[in-house]
Amino acid sequence: MIHIEGLTKYYDDFCAVDNISLDIRKGEIIGLLGPNGAGKTTTLRMLTGYFQPSSGTIKVKDFFVSDQALDVKRCIGYLPESAPLYHDMIVYDYLCYVADIWGFTSEGKVSRIRKLSDLCGLENIMHKTIGELSKGLKQRVGIAHAMMSDPEILILDEPTSGLDPNQIVEIRKIIKDIGKEKTIILSTHILTEAEATCDRIIIINKGKIVADGTTESIKQSEEEGSSINISLKDAEFSTVESVLKSIPNVMEIKKNPSDQETILSITVHVKDAKDLREDIYLMIKKHDWIIIEFYQERHSLENIFRTLTMES
Amino acid sequence: MQQIKHIFYKELKDYFTSPIAYIVISIFLLVTGWFFFMAFFLSNQASLRSFFSLLPFTFAFVIPAVTMRLFSEEMSIGSYEVLMTLPVSLSDIVVGKFLAGSAFVAAMLLPTLAYPLTISFVGNLDWGPVVGGYLGAFFLGSAYTAVGLFASALTRNQIIAFIIGVLVCFSLTLVDKMLFFFPQSIVQVVGYIGADFHFQNISKGIVDSRDILYFASVIFISLYGSALAMTEKK
Numbered sequence: 406m407i408h409i410e411g412l413t414k415y416y417d418d419f420c421a422v423d424n425i426s427l428d429i430r431k432g433e434i435i436g437l438l439g440p441n442g443a444g445k446t447t448t449l450r451m452l453t454g455y456f457q458p459s460s461g462t463i464k465v466k467d468f469f470v471s472d473q474a475l476d477v478k479r480c481i482g483y484l485p486e487s488a489p490l491y492h493d494m495i496v497y498d499y500l501c502y503v504a505d506i507w508g509f510t511s512e513g514k515v516s517r518i519r520k521l522s523d524l525c526g527l528e529n530i531m532h533k534t535i536g537e538l539s540k541g542l543k544q545r546v547g548i549a550h551a552m553m554s555d556p557e558i559l560i561l562d563e564p565t566s567g568l569d570p571n572q573i574v575e576i577r578k579i580i581k582d583i584g585k586e587k588t589i590i591l592s593t594h595i596l597t598e599a600e601a602t603c604d605r606i607i608i609i610n611k612g613k614i615v616a617d618g619t620t621e622s623i624k625q626s627e628e629e630g631s632s633i634n635i636s637l638k639d640a641e642f643s644t645v646e647s648v649l650k651s652i653p654n655v656m657e658i659k660k661n662p663s664d665q666e667t668i669l670s671i672t673v674h675v676k677d678a679k680d681l682r683e684d685i686y687l688m689i690k691k692h693d694w695i696i697i698e699f700y701q702e703r704h705s706l707e708n709i710f711r712t713l714t715m716e717s
Numbered sequence: 718m719q720q721i722k723h724i725f726y727k728e729l730k731d732y733f734t735s736p737i738a739y740i741v742i743s744i745f746l747l748v749t750g751w752f753f754f755m756a757f758f759l760s761n762q763a764s765l766r767s768f769f770s771l772l773p774f775t776f777a778f779v780i781p782a783v784t785m786r787l788f789s790e791e792m793s794i795g796s797y798e799v800l801m802t803l804p805v806s807l808s809d810i811v812v813g814k815f816l817a818g819s820a821f822v823a824a825m826l827l828p829t830l831a832y833p834l835t836i837s838f839v840g841n842l843d844w845g846p847v848v849g850g851y852l853g854a855f856f857l858g859s860a861y862t863a864v865g866l867f868a869s870a871l872t873r874n875q876i877i878a879f880i881i882g883v884l885v886c887f888s889l890t891l892v893d894k895m896l897f898f899f900p901q902s903i904v905q906v907v908g909y910i911g912a913d914f915h916f917q918n919i920s921k922g923i924v925d926s927r928d929i930l931y932f933a934s935v936i937f938i939s940l941y942g943s944a945l946a947m948t949e950k951k
Binding site for chain 1: 719720723724726727730731734735794795796798799801802803804805806
């Protein structure tokens with residue numbers, strides 16, 4: 406669907422996007438992650454043809470963005486960051502204007518706007534001036550705008566930034582609904598959002614792709630072993646340590662500070678990604694310690710994101 | 718072509734849904750009306766000559782105020798990005814906005830038709846120069862609109878766009894009155910650059926292709942410049 410090769414963008418001397426190559430298949434929901442200034446927005450802007458890349462090519466379907474910009478624009482619905490729409494237009498007028506530009510007939514226009522208003526929940530704000538809307542409502546108008554032509558590719562730049570938790574859930578639901586049929590690329594720096602909505606995650610840092618894959622595969626590839634947290638009642642640290650150390654693959658056992666004196670809280674670091682929960686449980690059972698807490702800590706996307714983007 | 722039409726309608730509607738249009742039109746009518754009728758009763762002649770002779774100066778101030786928001790506002794609120802990612806080309810946008818600006822100038826001129834109508838009741842008005850004057854005023858207004866649009870494409874700050882627009886329009890108006898400052902060899906060229914000179918030709922009722930060509934070139938160069946300035950921003 407989208408083929409990006411060697412994409413590079415310089416702002417004067419500053420390299421915002423550094424030689425990115427990427428293939429995006431039809432029907433994927435892609436999350437573009439990265440810290441502020443990593444080059445997410447620049448990449449998306451080049452994808453939509455708004456920015457000219459310094460070098461590299463982008464091919465959307467069969468069109469090159471560089472010289473068939475209009476054809477490319479026709480396949481893409483785009484919502485820039487913070488939905489910069491005309492402040493002094495009424496929502497309905499604005500959507501009519503966008504529909505006109507997309508070449509809808511007057512009947513088609515009305516039914517399309519009605520459909521979008523159902524999808525994005527705009528019924529009650531149709532007559533309001535865009536500038537008076539709250540951020541979340543404006544964002545919804547922006548999504549309706551991007552969806553107007555029923556595009557095959559939907560590009561959303563930080564669709565949930567600045568929204569309250571309820572609105573975030575709503576927007577995510579909308580994205581998920583749309584994503585059943587469309588290719589969606591969304592940028593965000595909220596990791597849980599990417600985890601919740603995206604099929605595939607691309608993490609970029611300083612203009613380079615540092616990770617690419619499903620949430621699971623990224624987690625696995627970065628996993629260097631897991632750890633298990635256990636809280637035991639009425640147990641001595643030294644005995645517990647010696648007992649658990651006897652299990653193969655256990656690397657290290659650390660004592661965590663605990664609020665209550667009778668409860669011993671420890672973290673067991675395990676070599677490789679082996680699941681030792683069964684062995685540990687059996688061991689504990691043998692000694693009749695009382696388990697208060699027992700869970701394996703998976704490497705969260707947050708940790709991975711931090712290690713990938715903090716380095717150097 | 719369709720896209721130009723949609724952008725034209727949207728921009729024109731924007732003018733009239735916000736208070737700018739009414740404020741600018743009122744100021745324009747107030748200023749032109751005041752200067753015109755002050756001289757009118759003194760000269761005691763049934764002609765619109767004093768109206769048309771002052772028009773380039775009023776236009777040089779009023780039109781940049783009309784056009785200053787066309788691109789600057791889009792850039793400062795960021796809606797330009799939205800517009801550019803819709804299936805429209807840059808030339809559609811530039812031409813659409815220009816036509817909307819010109820149409821607004823025409824709308825601004827419309828109420829001044831009351832002057833020749835009133836005069837024709839009280840005296841014997843020669844309609845030839847009046848028709849020529851309005852034709853010239855429309856060309857002049859369009860040329861200044863294009864210049865103002867170019868100024869607006871240069872900066873995201875509306876005030877700066879206004880000042881640049883006034884500066885250029887005012888220079889175009891005045892340059893053929895300042896000919897004695899220029900060396901003899903380029904006087905002819907500089908004289909040709911002056912907008913007022915061409916406007917006065919047409920407003921005498923003489924529609925010469927050279928004058929029309931002049932306004933057409935000012936419009937073309939300014940619009941081309943706007944397109945270049947907007948491309949440069951990418």
